[in-house]
Amino acid sequence: MGTQESDEQAGGTGRRALLGAAVLGAGGAVLGPSGTARAADTRHGGGHGGNGGHGGGVKSLPVPTVIGHRGASGHRPEHTFGAYELALDMGADIVEAGDLVPTKDGHLVCRHEPEIGGTTDVADHPGFADRRRTKQLDGSPVTGWFTEDFTLAELKTLRATERIPANRPHNTLYDGRWEIPTFEEVLRWQNEQTRRRGKQVWIYPELKHPTYFRKLGLGTEERLARLLRKYGKDRKNSPVIIQSFEPTSIQRMNRLVGNPLAVLLSGAKSRPWDFVETGDPRTTADLVTPKGLKEIASYAQGIGPTLDLIIPKDSAGRLTEPTTLVRDAHRAGLILHPYTMRNENPFLPADFRKGSDPDAYGDAFRAFRTYFATGIDGIFTDHPDTGVLAREDFVNK
Numbered sequence: 001m002g003t004q005e006s007d008e009q010a011g012g013t014g015r016r017a018l019l020g021a022a023v024l025g026a027g028g029a030v031l032g033p034s035g036t037a038r039a040a041d042t043r044h045g046g047g048h049g050g051n052g053g054h055g056g057g058v059k060s061l062p063v064p065t066v067i068g069h070r071g072a073s074g075h076r077p078e079h080t081f082g083a084y085e086l087a088l089d090m091g092a093d094i095v096e097a098g099d100l101v102p103t104k105d106g107h108l109v110c111r112h113e114p115e116i117g118g119t120t121d122v123a124d125h126p127g128f129a130d131r132r133r134t135k136q137l138d139g140s141p142v143t144g145w146f147t148e149d150f151t152l153a154e155l156k157t158l159r160a161t162e163r164i165p166a167n168r169p170h171n172t173l174y175d176g177r178w179e180i181p182t183f184e185e186v187l188r189w190q191n192e193q194t195r196r197r198g199k200q201v202w203i204y205p206e207l208k209h210p211t212y213f214r215k216l217g218l219g220t221e222e223r224l225a226r227l228l229r230k231y232g233k234d235r236k237n238s239p240v241i242i243q244s245f246e247p248t249s250i251q252r253m254n255r256l257v258g259n260p261l262a263v264l265l266s267g268a269k270s271r272p273w274d275f276v277e278t279g280d281p282r283t284t285a286d287l288v289t290p291k292g293l294k295e296i297a298s299y300a301q302g303i304g305p306t307l308d309l310i311i312p313k314d315s316a317g318r319l320t321e322p323t324t325l326v327r328d329a330h331r332a333g334l335i336l337h338p339y340t341m342r343n344e345n346p347f348l349p350a351d352f353r354k355g356s357d358p359d360a361y362g363d364a365f366r367a368f369r370t371y372f373a374t375g376i377d378g379i380f381t382d383h384p385d386t387g388v389l390a391r392e393d394f395v396n397k
Contacts, residue, residue: 063395065378066387067204068092069340070099070112074382077160077171078119079110080178081189088193088201092384094241097186098205102218107152108183108227112163113137114209117144120158121176128154138209138273148216155180167344167358183224187231190239202239206264210249211274221249225256234258243304246274247287247296254299262302262337263287265309284309288325293332302335302377310338310374317350319370326375339380341368341387365390369397 071083072090079099087095098110112119114137122128122145131150134143147155160178162171181189183205193201210220224242228234236258243262244250250261266272268285275282286292288309296303311322329336343364345353352363364383368390371379381387 064372064376064391065093065337066091066384066391067337067378067380068095068384069380069382070096072382072384074168074343075171075385076174077162077178078112078382079181080160080174081181082174082178084186084189085193087384088197090385091388093378094202094204096206096380097190097203098181098183099208100183100205100220100224101147101208102213102220102223103147103150103152103155105151106218106223108220108223109147109152109155110181110183110186110205111147112208113142114146114148114212115142115144116147116155116158116180119160119163120145120180121161122158125158138212139276148213148218152182167346169359184227187227187233191231194239200239202241204241204243207242207244207246207249207253209273210244210246210252211277221252221256225253228257228259236260241302246272248274248278251299260302261300262304262335263296263300264339265303265305267306268309288323288328290328290332293329293334297332297334300334302337303329304380305336305338307338307341307371310336310371310376313349319349319351322374330375335377337378337380338371338376341371341379341381341383343383343386365393369394 068084068087068090070078071080072086072092073079073083076083076086079097084095084097098108099112100108101111101114102108116122117132128145128150131145132143133146133149134141135146136142156179158180159176160180161175162168165172186203186205190201190203205224207220207224213220225234228238228240232238233240234257238259241260241262242250242253242257243264244253245264245266247263250263253259253261265284265287268283268288270284271280271282272284274280282292287296288305293303305325309323309325311319314320326336340347341364342348343361344358345355345360345362346358348362348364348367352367354360354362364386368379368387372391372394379387
Protein backbone atom coordinates (compact mmCIF):
# COMPACT_ATOMS: atom_id res chain seq x y z
CA MET A 1 0.00 0.00 0.00
CA GLY A 2 1.48 3.35 -1.02
CA THR A 3 2.00 6.26 1.36
CA GLN A 4 -0.73 8.42 -0.22
CA GLU A 5 -3.23 5.57 -0.03
CA SER A 6 -2.28 4.96 3.61
CA ASP A 7 -2.73 8.64 4.43
CA GLU A 8 -6.13 8.73 2.74
CA GLN A 9 -7.24 5.63 4.62
CA ALA A 10 -6.08 7.11 7.91
CA GLY A 11 -7.90 10.34 7.12
CA GLY A 12 -11.09 8.42 6.36
CA THR A 13 -10.87 6.54 9.66
CA GLY A 14 -10.31 9.80 11.50
CA ARG A 15 -13.34 11.37 9.87
CA ARG A 16 -15.44 8.32 10.75
CA ALA A 17 -14.35 8.76 14.35
CA LEU A 18 -15.42 12.40 14.29
CA LEU A 19 -18.75 11.53 12.69
CA GLY A 20 -19.41 8.85 15.26
CA ALA A 21 -18.26 10.99 18.19
CA ALA A 22 -20.20 14.09 17.13
CA VAL A 23 -22.54 13.80 20.09
CA LEU A 24 -20.43 11.82 22.52
CA GLY A 25 -21.53 14.09 25.34
CA ALA A 26 -25.13 13.10 24.64
CA GLY A 27 -24.34 9.39 24.55
CA GLY A 28 -23.83 9.18 20.82
CA ALA A 29 -22.05 6.43 18.93
CA VAL A 30 -18.27 6.32 18.95
CA LEU A 31 -15.91 4.14 17.01
CA GLY A 32 -14.31 0.99 18.20
CA PRO A 33 -10.69 0.09 17.48
CA SER A 34 -11.69 -1.51 14.19
CA GLY A 35 -13.25 1.72 12.92
CA THR A 36 -16.80 0.40 13.18
CA ALA A 37 -19.52 2.00 15.22
CA ARG A 38 -20.13 0.89 18.76
CA ALA A 39 -21.88 2.38 21.75
CA ALA A 40 -20.40 4.88 24.14
CA ASP A 41 -22.98 3.51 26.58
CA THR A 42 -22.43 -0.26 26.86
CA ARG A 43 -25.53 -1.14 28.82
CA HIS A 44 -26.87 -2.93 25.76
CA GLY A 45 -24.89 -6.05 24.96
CA GLY A 46 -23.95 -7.39 21.55
CA GLY A 47 -26.44 -9.30 19.49
CA HIS A 48 -29.13 -6.64 19.22
CA GLY A 49 -30.25 -5.89 15.70
CA GLY A 50 -28.16 -8.72 14.32
CA ASN A 51 -24.93 -6.71 14.41
CA GLY A 52 -23.22 -7.71 17.63
CA GLY A 53 -20.42 -10.11 18.23
CA HIS A 54 -18.98 -10.26 14.72
CA GLY A 55 -15.20 -10.12 14.52
CA GLY A 56 -14.16 -6.52 13.95
CA GLY A 57 -17.80 -5.46 13.91
CA VAL A 58 -20.15 -3.74 16.32
CA LYS A 59 -19.54 -4.73 19.91
CA SER A 60 -22.66 -3.20 21.46
CA LEU A 61 -25.76 -1.40 20.38
CA PRO A 62 -25.19 2.27 19.44
CA VAL A 63 -26.94 4.92 21.49
CA PRO A 64 -28.59 6.74 18.59
CA THR A 65 -27.98 10.32 17.60
CA VAL A 66 -31.10 12.49 17.18
CA ILE A 67 -30.84 14.72 14.11
CA GLY A 68 -33.32 17.58 13.68
CA HIS A 69 -34.53 17.13 10.09
CA ARG A 70 -34.52 20.62 8.55
CA GLY A 71 -34.70 21.76 12.17
CA ALA A 72 -37.71 20.92 14.29
CA SER A 73 -39.82 20.93 11.13
CA GLY A 74 -42.71 19.14 12.80
CA HIS A 75 -43.23 22.29 14.87
CA ARG A 76 -42.02 25.20 12.70
CA PRO A 77 -41.72 25.80 8.93
CA GLU A 78 -38.64 23.92 7.78
CA HIS A 79 -35.25 25.49 7.11
CA THR A 80 -35.86 28.59 9.18
CA PHE A 81 -33.87 29.80 12.15
CA GLY A 82 -37.03 29.26 14.17
CA ALA A 83 -36.95 25.56 13.28
CA TYR A 84 -33.18 25.25 13.78
CA GLU A 85 -33.15 26.86 17.22
CA LEU A 86 -36.17 24.90 18.40
CA ALA A 87 -34.43 21.66 17.40
CA LEU A 88 -31.53 22.57 19.69
CA ASP A 89 -33.92 23.59 22.47
CA MET A 90 -35.61 20.18 22.16
CA GLY A 91 -32.32 18.35 22.58
CA ALA A 92 -31.34 17.46 19.01
CA ASP A 93 -27.70 16.42 18.84
CA ILE A 94 -27.26 17.66 15.27
CA VAL A 95 -29.35 20.03 13.15
CA GLU A 96 -29.80 19.48 9.44
CA ALA A 97 -29.30 23.18 8.82
CA GLY A 98 -29.32 23.47 5.09
CA ASP A 99 -30.59 21.72 2.01
CA LEU A 100 -28.26 23.81 -0.11
CA VAL A 101 -29.35 25.33 -3.42
CA PRO A 102 -27.82 28.34 -5.21
CA THR A 103 -29.20 31.70 -6.16
CA LYS A 104 -28.74 33.35 -9.56
CA ASP A 105 -25.80 35.29 -8.16
CA GLY A 106 -24.14 32.24 -6.63
CA HIS A 107 -25.12 32.32 -2.95
CA LEU A 108 -26.05 29.06 -1.21
CA VAL A 109 -29.43 29.22 0.52
CA CYS A 110 -31.36 26.73 2.62
CA ARG A 111 -34.49 25.35 0.95
CA HIS A 112 -35.87 21.83 0.68
CA GLU A 113 -35.76 22.09 -3.12
CA PRO A 114 -34.78 24.72 -5.68
CA GLU A 115 -38.52 25.11 -6.38
CA ILE A 116 -39.75 27.49 -3.68
CA GLY A 117 -43.45 27.84 -4.48
CA GLY A 118 -44.26 25.29 -1.78
CA THR A 119 -42.05 26.71 0.96
CA THR A 120 -42.30 30.49 0.57
CA ASP A 121 -44.86 33.21 -0.16
CA VAL A 122 -43.40 33.88 -3.62
CA ALA A 123 -46.81 33.35 -5.26
CA ASP A 124 -48.09 36.38 -3.32
CA HIS A 125 -45.51 38.66 -4.96
CA PRO A 126 -46.96 39.96 -8.27
CA GLY A 127 -43.57 41.22 -9.35
CA PHE A 128 -42.30 37.64 -9.53
CA ALA A 129 -45.25 36.18 -11.43
CA ASP A 130 -43.27 35.99 -14.66
CA ARG A 131 -40.57 33.86 -12.98
CA ARG A 132 -42.94 30.89 -12.74
CA ARG A 133 -41.94 28.19 -15.20
CA THR A 134 -41.64 24.44 -15.78
CA LYS A 135 -38.20 22.84 -15.68
CA GLN A 136 -36.80 19.33 -15.89
CA LEU A 137 -35.38 18.55 -12.44
CA ASP A 138 -33.54 15.23 -12.38
CA GLY A 139 -35.64 13.96 -15.26
CA SER A 140 -39.04 15.09 -13.98
CA PRO A 141 -41.06 18.19 -14.92
CA VAL A 142 -41.43 20.62 -12.03
CA THR A 143 -43.48 23.81 -12.21
CA GLY A 144 -42.93 26.77 -9.94
CA TRP A 145 -40.34 29.33 -8.95
CA PHE A 146 -36.67 28.33 -8.73
CA THR A 147 -33.89 29.77 -6.59
CA GLU A 148 -31.49 29.95 -9.53
CA ASP A 149 -33.78 32.53 -11.17
CA PHE A 150 -33.56 34.92 -8.20
CA THR A 151 -30.78 37.03 -6.76
CA LEU A 152 -30.19 36.76 -3.05
CA ALA A 153 -31.59 40.24 -2.55
CA GLU A 154 -34.81 39.17 -4.26
CA LEU A 155 -35.07 35.98 -2.20
CA LYS A 156 -34.65 38.00 0.98
CA THR A 157 -37.95 39.77 0.20
CA LEU A 158 -39.75 36.42 0.57
CA ARG A 159 -40.83 34.66 3.76
CA ALA A 160 -40.95 30.97 4.60
CA THR A 161 -44.23 29.04 4.80
CA GLU A 162 -45.23 25.56 5.92
CA ARG A 163 -44.59 22.96 3.21
CA ILE A 164 -47.27 20.40 4.23
CA PRO A 165 -50.12 22.41 5.80
CA ALA A 166 -52.61 19.52 5.50
CA ASN A 167 -50.49 17.54 7.95
CA ARG A 168 -49.26 20.47 10.00
CA PRO A 169 -51.91 23.20 10.10
CA HIS A 170 -50.48 24.37 13.43
CA ASN A 171 -47.25 25.32 11.65
CA THR A 172 -49.09 27.76 9.39
CA LEU A 173 -49.31 30.06 12.42
CA TYR A 174 -45.67 30.88 11.69
CA ASP A 175 -46.03 31.50 7.96
CA GLY A 176 -44.29 34.72 7.00
CA ARG A 177 -42.26 34.99 10.20
CA TRP A 178 -38.78 34.02 8.94
CA GLU A 179 -36.58 34.77 5.94
CA ILE A 180 -34.81 32.23 3.77
CA PRO A 181 -31.43 31.73 5.46
CA THR A 182 -28.17 31.65 3.56
CA PHE A 183 -25.69 28.96 4.48
CA GLU A 184 -23.18 31.64 5.42
CA GLU A 185 -25.73 32.93 7.92
CA VAL A 186 -26.11 29.37 9.20
CA LEU A 187 -22.36 29.11 9.82
CA ARG A 188 -22.43 32.35 11.79
CA TRP A 189 -25.54 31.15 13.65
CA GLN A 190 -23.73 27.91 14.51
CA ASN A 191 -20.89 29.89 16.11
CA GLU A 192 -23.33 32.07 18.02
CA GLN A 193 -25.34 29.10 19.30
CA THR A 194 -22.17 27.28 20.31
CA ARG A 195 -21.10 30.27 22.41
CA ARG A 196 -24.55 30.81 23.88
CA ARG A 197 -25.19 27.18 24.78
CA GLY A 198 -21.69 26.40 25.99
CA LYS A 199 -21.27 23.31 23.82
CA GLN A 200 -20.44 22.64 20.22
CA VAL A 201 -23.42 22.79 17.87
CA TRP A 202 -23.19 20.36 14.92
CA ILE A 203 -24.87 20.86 11.56
CA TYR A 204 -25.56 18.46 8.68
CA PRO A 205 -26.04 20.33 5.35
CA GLU A 206 -27.13 18.51 2.20
CA LEU A 207 -26.08 19.32 -1.35
CA LYS A 208 -29.30 19.20 -3.37
CA HIS A 209 -29.31 18.23 -7.06
CA PRO A 210 -25.61 18.98 -7.60
CA THR A 211 -25.53 17.58 -11.16
CA TYR A 212 -28.50 19.76 -12.14
CA PHE A 213 -26.80 22.89 -10.82
CA ARG A 214 -23.41 22.03 -12.26
CA LYS A 215 -24.98 21.89 -15.73
CA LEU A 216 -26.33 25.40 -15.09
CA GLY A 217 -22.83 26.65 -14.28
CA LEU A 218 -23.68 26.87 -10.56
CA GLY A 219 -21.54 24.08 -9.13
CA THR A 220 -22.41 23.82 -5.45
CA GLU A 221 -19.53 21.74 -4.10
CA GLU A 222 -16.90 24.41 -4.75
CA ARG A 223 -19.13 27.10 -3.28
CA LEU A 224 -19.68 25.03 -0.15
CA ALA A 225 -15.96 24.30 0.18
CA ARG A 226 -15.10 28.00 -0.09
CA LEU A 227 -17.55 28.89 2.66
CA LEU A 228 -16.28 26.14 4.94
CA ARG A 229 -12.69 27.29 4.41
CA LYS A 230 -13.67 30.90 5.06
CA TYR A 231 -15.07 29.96 8.47
CA GLY A 232 -12.36 27.41 9.30
CA LYS A 233 -14.83 24.50 9.14
CA ASP A 234 -13.33 22.42 6.35
CA ARG A 235 -11.35 19.95 8.47
CA LYS A 236 -11.94 16.41 9.69
CA ASN A 237 -12.65 17.69 13.21
CA SER A 238 -15.03 20.41 12.02
CA PRO A 239 -18.62 20.17 13.34
CA VAL A 240 -20.12 20.05 9.84
CA ILE A 241 -21.18 16.75 8.22
CA ILE A 242 -21.89 16.94 4.49
CA GLN A 243 -24.40 14.71 2.71
CA SER A 244 -25.80 14.20 -0.79
CA PHE A 245 -27.87 11.70 -2.74
CA GLU A 246 -25.25 11.82 -5.50
CA PRO A 247 -22.16 9.72 -4.74
CA THR A 248 -19.98 11.62 -7.20
CA SER A 249 -20.81 14.85 -5.37
CA ILE A 250 -19.55 13.34 -2.13
CA GLN A 251 -16.45 12.10 -3.96
CA ARG A 252 -15.86 15.66 -5.15
CA MET A 253 -16.29 16.99 -1.60
CA ASN A 254 -13.83 14.36 -0.39
CA ARG A 255 -11.21 16.01 -2.60
CA LEU A 256 -12.13 19.54 -1.55
CA VAL A 257 -12.54 19.36 2.25
CA GLY A 258 -11.72 17.15 5.21
CA ASN A 259 -15.23 17.09 6.74
CA PRO A 260 -17.08 13.88 7.59
CA LEU A 261 -19.18 12.84 4.59
CA ALA A 262 -22.32 10.74 4.11
CA VAL A 263 -24.02 9.29 1.03
CA LEU A 264 -27.81 9.44 1.10
CA LEU A 265 -29.66 6.42 -0.28
CA SER A 266 -33.20 6.37 -1.63
CA GLY A 267 -35.40 3.38 -2.49
CA ALA A 268 -33.72 0.12 -3.51
CA LYS A 269 -34.84 0.39 -7.15
CA SER A 270 -33.85 4.02 -7.58
CA ARG A 271 -30.70 5.29 -9.30
CA PRO A 272 -28.76 8.33 -8.13
CA TRP A 273 -29.22 11.05 -10.72
CA ASP A 274 -25.49 11.40 -11.32
CA PHE A 275 -25.50 7.69 -12.25
CA VAL A 276 -28.32 8.32 -14.71
CA GLU A 277 -26.40 11.22 -16.29
CA THR A 278 -23.19 9.21 -16.64
CA GLY A 279 -24.81 5.95 -17.73
CA ASP A 280 -23.86 4.06 -14.57
CA PRO A 281 -26.47 1.25 -14.43
CA ARG A 282 -26.22 0.66 -10.69
CA THR A 283 -29.19 1.17 -8.40
CA THR A 284 -29.37 1.79 -4.68
CA ALA A 285 -29.73 -1.98 -4.27
CA ASP A 286 -26.22 -2.32 -5.72
CA LEU A 287 -24.83 0.34 -3.41
CA VAL A 288 -26.09 -1.39 -0.24
CA THR A 289 -24.38 -4.69 -1.02
CA PRO A 290 -21.14 -5.39 0.90
CA LYS A 291 -19.21 -4.54 -2.28
CA GLY A 292 -21.10 -1.28 -2.76
CA LEU A 293 -20.70 -0.28 0.88
CA LYS A 294 -16.98 -0.99 0.77
CA GLU A 295 -16.70 1.37 -2.20
CA ILE A 296 -18.66 4.08 -0.38
CA ALA A 297 -16.36 3.67 2.63
CA SER A 298 -13.40 4.56 0.41
CA TYR A 299 -14.57 8.18 0.19
CA ALA A 300 -17.30 8.65 2.83
CA GLN A 301 -17.72 7.90 6.51
CA GLY A 302 -21.45 7.32 6.68
CA ILE A 303 -24.67 6.59 4.82
CA GLY A 304 -28.14 8.04 5.17
CA PRO A 305 -30.52 5.34 3.94
CA THR A 306 -34.27 5.67 3.79
CA LEU A 307 -35.83 3.75 6.67
CA ASP A 308 -37.30 1.23 4.23
CA LEU A 309 -33.76 0.03 3.53
CA ILE A 310 -33.43 -0.77 7.24
CA ILE A 311 -36.84 -2.43 7.67
CA PRO A 312 -38.92 -2.87 4.50
CA LYS A 313 -42.72 -2.62 4.48
CA ASP A 314 -45.20 -5.04 2.99
CA SER A 315 -48.01 -4.10 0.57
CA ALA A 316 -50.17 -2.96 3.50
CA GLY A 317 -47.49 -0.62 4.77
CA ARG A 318 -46.57 -2.77 7.77
CA LEU A 319 -43.00 -3.47 8.78
CA THR A 320 -41.44 -6.79 7.83
CA GLU A 321 -38.06 -8.16 8.95
CA PRO A 322 -34.93 -5.97 9.11
CA THR A 323 -32.42 -6.28 6.30
CA THR A 324 -28.72 -6.88 6.87
CA LEU A 325 -27.85 -3.29 5.97
CA VAL A 326 -26.94 -2.20 9.52
CA ARG A 327 -24.61 -5.15 9.97
CA ASP A 328 -23.11 -4.82 6.50
CA ALA A 329 -22.54 -1.07 6.78
CA HIS A 330 -20.92 -1.41 10.19
CA ARG A 331 -18.65 -4.13 8.86
CA ALA A 332 -17.60 -1.68 6.15
CA GLY A 333 -16.85 0.90 8.85
CA LEU A 334 -19.78 3.16 7.99
CA ILE A 335 -22.07 5.05 10.35
CA LEU A 336 -25.84 4.85 9.56
CA HIS A 337 -28.13 7.87 9.93
CA PRO A 338 -31.42 6.84 8.24
CA TYR A 339 -34.31 9.18 7.44
CA THR A 340 -37.04 10.28 8.29
CA MET A 341 -39.12 9.68 11.42
CA ARG A 342 -42.24 11.81 11.74
CA ASN A 343 -45.01 11.61 14.31
CA GLU A 344 -48.04 12.06 12.04
CA ASN A 345 -50.08 9.04 10.96
CA PRO A 346 -49.47 9.23 7.19
CA PHE A 347 -45.69 9.08 7.65
CA LEU A 348 -45.60 6.15 10.05
CA PRO A 349 -45.63 2.45 9.16
CA ALA A 350 -49.18 1.11 9.35
CA ASP A 351 -48.25 -0.79 12.53
CA PHE A 352 -48.04 2.45 14.47
CA ARG A 353 -50.90 4.56 13.09
CA LYS A 354 -53.81 5.64 15.27
CA GLY A 355 -56.93 6.48 13.31
CA SER A 356 -56.87 8.25 9.95
CA ASP A 357 -56.52 11.94 10.84
CA PRO A 358 -53.57 13.21 8.72
CA ASP A 359 -52.60 15.69 11.46
CA ALA A 360 -52.91 13.22 14.36
CA TYR A 361 -49.94 11.51 15.93
CA GLY A 362 -49.58 7.75 15.88
CA ASP A 363 -47.49 5.63 18.23
CA ALA A 364 -44.25 7.36 17.30
CA PHE A 365 -42.44 6.26 20.45
CA ARG A 366 -42.84 2.59 19.58
CA ALA A 367 -41.77 3.28 15.98
CA PHE A 368 -38.60 5.04 17.16
CA ARG A 369 -37.76 2.16 19.49
CA THR A 370 -38.30 -0.37 16.70
CA TYR A 371 -35.81 1.41 14.45
CA PHE A 372 -33.34 2.02 17.30
CA ALA A 373 -33.33 -1.73 18.03
CA THR A 374 -31.80 -2.44 14.62
CA GLY A 375 -28.53 -0.88 15.75
CA ILE A 376 -28.66 2.32 13.69
CA ASP A 377 -26.29 5.07 14.85
CA GLY A 378 -28.79 7.90 14.56
CA ILE A 379 -31.98 9.04 12.89
CA PHE A 380 -33.32 12.11 11.13
CA THR A 381 -36.61 13.28 12.59
CA ASP A 382 -38.99 16.20 12.16
CA HIS A 383 -39.83 15.82 15.86
CA PRO A 384 -36.57 15.85 17.83
CA ASP A 385 -38.44 16.16 21.14
CA THR A 386 -40.10 12.80 20.52
CA GLY A 387 -36.82 11.31 19.33
CA VAL A 388 -34.97 12.39 22.48
CA LEU A 389 -37.65 10.93 24.77
CA ALA A 390 -37.80 7.73 22.73
CA ARG A 391 -34.03 7.40 23.05
CA GLU A 392 -34.29 7.76 26.83
CA ASP A 393 -36.89 4.99 26.89
CA PHE A 394 -34.68 2.82 24.70
CA VAL A 395 -31.47 3.35 26.65
CA ASN A 396 -33.14 2.83 30.03
CA LYS A 397 -35.32 -0.13 29.15
